[in-house]
Amino acid sequence: MITSVNQNRTKILLANLLKARFPYLYISTWEEDRVLSVIRSVAQDIELIKTPREVLIWRMTTGILDSKCQPKGECKTPLKALEFIERYDKPCIVVLQDFHVYFGSQGRLPDFQVIRKLRDMLTNIKQSPSPINVIFTSPFLILPEDLQKDITIVDFDLPTFEEIKSVLDEMISINEQSGRIKISLTVEERERLAKAALGLTLSEAENAFARAMVEDGRLDIKDVGVILEEKEQIIKKTGILEFITSELRIEDVGGLENLKRWLTKRNKSWLDSARKYGLPAPKGVLITGVPGCGKSLISKSISSMWQLPLLRLDMGKIFSGIVGSSEENMRKAIKTAEAISPSILWIDEIEKGFSGISNGGDSGTSSRIFGQFLTWMQEKTSPVFVIATANNISGLPPELMRKGRFDEIFFVDLPTTRERKEILKVHINKRLKDPEVIGQFQLTDEMLESLAVKCEGFVGAEIEQLIIDALFEAYAEERSIFLEDFERAIANTVPLSVTQAEQIRAIRDWANIRAVTATPQEDREDYTKESVPVSNTRSNPDSRDNIDDIRFNRGGRTIDF
Structure with a gap:
């Protein structure tokens, strides 16, 4: 019993x-x-x-x-x-x-x-x-x-927030009396530091706070990172979950303003201050769309924005060869995520783990694990925010998309002109640091506009790669970068929107009635005014028809957050 x-x-x-x-x-x-x-x-x-x-x-x-x-x-x-x-x-x-x-x-x-x-x-x-x-x-x-x-x-549950905060308050009180450690925490920051230690034992929490104090002789909100490092030890020992350390900021993700605003509004929603409004902790989001358009990127950036540990669940590690161990692996993964909550659980390409569960080829193991995951998503009370990303949304069971599993389903489409400008700016500024490489090159708004128009139909990953290709051109000739290097890289690239036009069209048809667009309305309207770049037409004779076809049929319901 x-x-x-x-x-x-x-x-x-x-x-x-x-x-x-x-x-x-x-x-x-x-x-x-x-x-x-x-x-x-x-x-x-x-x-x-x-x-x-x-x-x-x-x-x-x-x-x-x-x-x-x-x-x-x-x-x-x-x-x-x-x-x-x-x-x-x-x-x-x-x-x-x-x-x-x-x-x-x-x-x-x-x-x-x-x-x-x-x-x-x-x-x-x-x-x-x-x-x-x-x-x-x-x-x-x-x-x-x-x-x-x-x-x-x-x-016997792990220590509650009140127990951990009591330990933190006691340690702060002792150090304030001795004056050896400088304490720089507001009431809310104390709460966030204690919340960050949830999932640790009292001994582990005390050690983490002590380490944070002695590392630089002070205790402030920046020491949340020290607490997360202690939690990383728990994750490493499971063998199923991977602790993702990411320095990506939400500002490093170009475009997707609708999704960004949705996430920003829900920051700190797991704190006690949200209870005044009767708000529950958000359950999660399902992000689907064209491959390479930033789904994984924004998943990693949420961790730094919310200052929560990011755990990646590898569905391949869930399904092991021992009978009965797959279900136990899923239970262990869920229990670990809840133990260190508030946390973010990221399931990348979720369709690979839950596709084809109806064929019964594995004696029902997939169905049982899927049912276990659905029940947890529906009934969970621990503040574990689930981010699921999917490329082939048609491979997912319809039960997963029912309201109550996720707070929202977002569709990430090909970036618009404004979004491509942001992506170009982020990656060019990220890589161009050395004055010798920059030379006479100056990144102006007109230059960004020109490059953004030329790379119509490119996904974010392709834009990043063309910048790398351009820099390789300059590196090979041991010279500074020129605008022509970027234009040449664009001309030599056949985008995904050309090679997989049919798949993108199918994804959009699905998203039109089932998902919310991650791109705000003002950017979508700008998209319909774009023209097809000559460079892409030259690279592939059929590209004009393909891009024209997908340009005026963007997927996803328009809701501005």
């Missing part, structure tokens, strides 16, 4: 289980000291539990210790410890630490004598004149089938 515990009700639930004489409880946690503190406080609280109880602790290295850490007989072996419990005649709670090693873990067979002894003890414990409860604590949940009906599993 599994009992799910909300952290602020842990003591009440634990007290009720103890009063009801549940013989065996199992708490899976890394925080031994914290769970022992909760158990001891419940055991002596006469308002929660009628009969106060002594707390005994067993470890294989020490045997059974009383509340004063004094040994209670020679009971280092598990069978001796269980015999001691069976004979004990006083009200007590016995905490057996790391007992999972006898239940069969890491490829070891379970100790059947220990399991049999536990089953034999059940009647005596239940009928004992003095209430006795046994609590197993371990970092891992290992439960033999023989005991599944006899053990109650209690979830």
Whole structure:
């Protein structure tokens, strides 16, 4: 039997289980000291539990210790410890630490004598004149089938925001008195720093705050990065999620102003200040559109704008070869994302993981994982913002697009003239730093306008590549860059809008009624005035028809945020 515990009700639930004489409880946690503190406080609280109880602790290295850490007989072996419990005649709670090693873990067979002894003890414990409860604590949940009906599993949540903020406030108070560390935090910034540490144990949070203080002798909002580095350690140990460190800013993404404004309005929405307006934390967005138009780029930039950890879920790692492990991998990924929330979970090219789930070629594994993911998306309460990107939207099941899964579905089309100018400006300024390379070249608005018109039909990735190609021309001849280098690179490129015109048309047809355009109306109107560049027509005789066809049929519903 599994009992799910909300952290602020842990003591009440634990007290009720103890009063009801549940013989065996199992708490899976890394925080031994914290769970022992909760158990001891419940055991002596006469308002929660009628009969106060002594707390005994067993470890294989020490045997059974009383509340004063004094040994209670020679009971280092598990069978001796269980015999001691069976004979004990006083009200007590016995905490057996790391007992999972006898239940069969890491490829070891379970100790059947220990399991049999536990089953034999059940009647005596239940009928004992003095209430006795046994609590197993371990970092891992290992439960033999023989005991599944006899053990109650209690979830012990990670520290709440209030607990972590209490630790932070205490550390700040101590350092303010000593004057050795300069504290520069507003009330809201303290809240953000504590929120950033959610998902860490109290010990890990305390270490992270201490490290942030000693690195530069001060504690300010910039130290959120230090907290995220500590969280990165958790992600690395899962093997399924990847912690993405990105220095991209939202300003580094050219165009897509509609999507940018939507995201900007939802910044800080996971803070307590949003509760005044009755606002829930946003669930996520599905971003679809033409390949190479900035879907992945904007996904990475959200992390720096919101100052939240970005986790990339690799669907290929979810589907492993061991039967039953795929479902466990998905549960583990979701649990990890929730543990370090508020966080951003990025699923790139989601259609590759969930396409073709109806064919049943994998004995229903894909369908089960898909159902598991949908249920979590619909019912999740933890502030985990999901960003899913897709190129081939037709490969996604329709259930994924239903309202309630994502807050909004955005369509990213070929960049307009104004957007291409922004993309050109961002990438040219990003790469042109050395005065010798710049030479006499001056990036003017007229030059950007001319280049933007010439590269009509280019996606953002192609614009970045043509700038790289132009710089290679100058590098090969060991000279400064010229405007002609960019124009030559444009002329030598056949854009995706030509080679995949049919696919783009199909994506737009889908998006016209199902998605919101990431480009605002004023930029879309500007797009219809553009002309087809001669360079593209020369590169591909059919390009004029292809670009004309897609130019006047842009996809996505127009909603300005």
